[in-house]
Amino acid sequence: MKNYLSILKWIITLAILALLFNNCSPGFDQTEIKNSKNSSEINQPTDSSSETGISEENTENEEAITHTDIFGKTIDGNNILIKGENFPNKAIAEPLYWTSFEESDDPESDLIGYGRFKGLADTNITAPGSNVSHRFDISRQDQNNSPTLNFGDSNELYVFKKIYYDFEIDHADNMGPLGLNLKILRLWSPEGNNIYTGYQGLEGSTGNPRTYAEYTGQSTLWGKIPFIPYKWHQTEIVYKASQVDVQDGIFTVIRDGVKLWDRKFRMRTSNKSAKYNEIAFDQISNGTGNNSLNIYYDDLYIDTTFTRIMLSDAPNLEDSRVLEVQIPLQWSKNLIEIKLRKGAHESFKDKYLLIIDEKNEVNKVISL
Numbered sequence: 027m028k029n030y031l032s033i034l035k036w037i038i039t040l041a042i043l044a045l046l047f048n049n050c051s052p053g054f055d056q057t058e059i060k061n062s063k064n065s066s067e068i069n070q071p072t073d074s075s076s077e078t079g080i081s082e083e084n085t086e087n088e089e090a091i092t093h094t095d096i097f098g099k100t101i102d103g104n105n106i107l108i109k110g111e112n113f114p115n116k117a118i119a120e121p122l123y124w125t126s127f128e129e130s131d132d133p134e135s136d137l138i139g140y141g142r143f144k145g146l147a148d149t150n151i152t153a154p155g156s157n158v159s160h161r162f163d164i165s166r167q168d169q170n171n172s173p174t175l176n177f178g179d180s181n182e183l184y185v186f187k188k189i190y191y192d193f194e195i196d197h198a199d200n201m202g203p204l205g206l207n208l209k210i211l212r213l214w215s216p217e218g219n220n221i222y223t224g225y226q227g228l229e230g231s232t233g234n235p236r237t238y239a240e241y242t243g244q245s246t247l248w249g250k251i252p253f254i255p256y257k258w259h260q261t262e263i264v265y266k267a268s269q270v271d272v273q274d275g276i277f278t279v280i281r282d283g284v285k286l287w288d289r290k291f292r293m294r295t296s297n298k299s300a301k302y303n304e305i306a307f308d309q310i311s312n313g314t315g316n317n318s319l320n321i322y323y324d325d326l327y328i329d330t331t332f333t334r335i336m337l338s339d340a341p342n343l344e345d346s347r348v349l350e351v352q353i354p355l356q357w358s359k360n361l362i363e364i365k366l367r368k369g370a371h372e373s374f375k376d377k378y379l380l381i382i383d384e385k386n387e388v389n390k391v392i393s394l
């Protein structure tokens with residue numbers, strides 16, 4: 027009897043549990059679907075506010091939430107739309123110059139000035155994520171063969187490029203009688219004054235790097251950017267013209283995400299007051315030796331504003347080590363269209379789109 031009552035109790039308990047479960051489960055499922063839908067509406071266009079610290083409205087009212095949304099699939103080469111508010115200014119969406127050196131590109135077509143790309147498409151040494159680079163032999167060439175671009179009257183210049191040096195700076199057969207004097211980056215004014223970062227092969231394996239505003243600078247910046255061959259380097263140049271007779275100009279190189287220096291230069295004087303208007307890469311002064319000196323270029327982006335979008339491995343510029351410039355197609359205060367470029371990143375997962383403003387600071391961060 028006792029056993030019978032015990033079994034009956036169990037049956038009643040199970041029946042009650044079954045009834046409760048039947049009543050609850052449909053409601054639970056519906057809630058889960060709804061939550062999931064809401065969360066996707068809010069988060070998948072990604073809200074950037076948490077990463078940037080930039081205050082955006084935080085309210086219970088879903089209709090009032092403002093955030094940065096992306097529309098389109100994050101696939102390499104895809105065009106996506108970014109919608110939001112208060113994006114930084116960019117008067118012309120497209121950069122001044124862009125080439126990935128892939129098959130369909132003609133790297134010379136948009137270059138202006140006295141130089142041209144004299145190299146050849148190369149498929150053997152290419153930057154990570156690229157199929158084609160541009161091989162350029164600087165041996166026995168004068169500066170008239172260096173890639174050069176006229177950027178007009180702009181006070182600012184931003185350059186993103188990938189570069190690979192297939193030679194040693196101090197090898198005897200690479201040097202002419204006066205050594206190997208290689209200016210890897212140079213900005214020229216119509217008056218002949220210029221600022222450059224360069225090496226001299228006679229001075230050892232790092233090339234004794236120097237950065238100097240010729241005719242107008244007050245001192246030379248030594249070191250900071252040792253010559254490192256046989257390796258792809260993602261290189262960015264941030265330039266801002268100085269005022270006349272004032273040491274307040276910016277010419278900073280960022281290599282593989284690391285800002286190599288942060289100092290100001292006097293780029294103009296009363297005697298030489300014109301601003302720089304041309305950029306030249308890899309100019310040789312004083313000749314070379316008998317060896318070929320191959321330089322490989324990949325992904326060259328030049329613009330007259332710092333405003334841009336970068337795909338990064340970190341939500342801020344300080345911690346970014348792999349950066350890929352994205353190609354803007356449309357740009358307004360609340361709508362940006364870009365052509366997505368994965369570049370050296372293995373995937374878009376856990377990466378960030380950084381919207382950079384006119385001051386070269388992060389305006390918004392979009393988590394992918």
Ligand SMILES: [Ca+2]
Pocket residue numbers: 126127128152156157158159324325
């Ligand atoms: Ca390429």
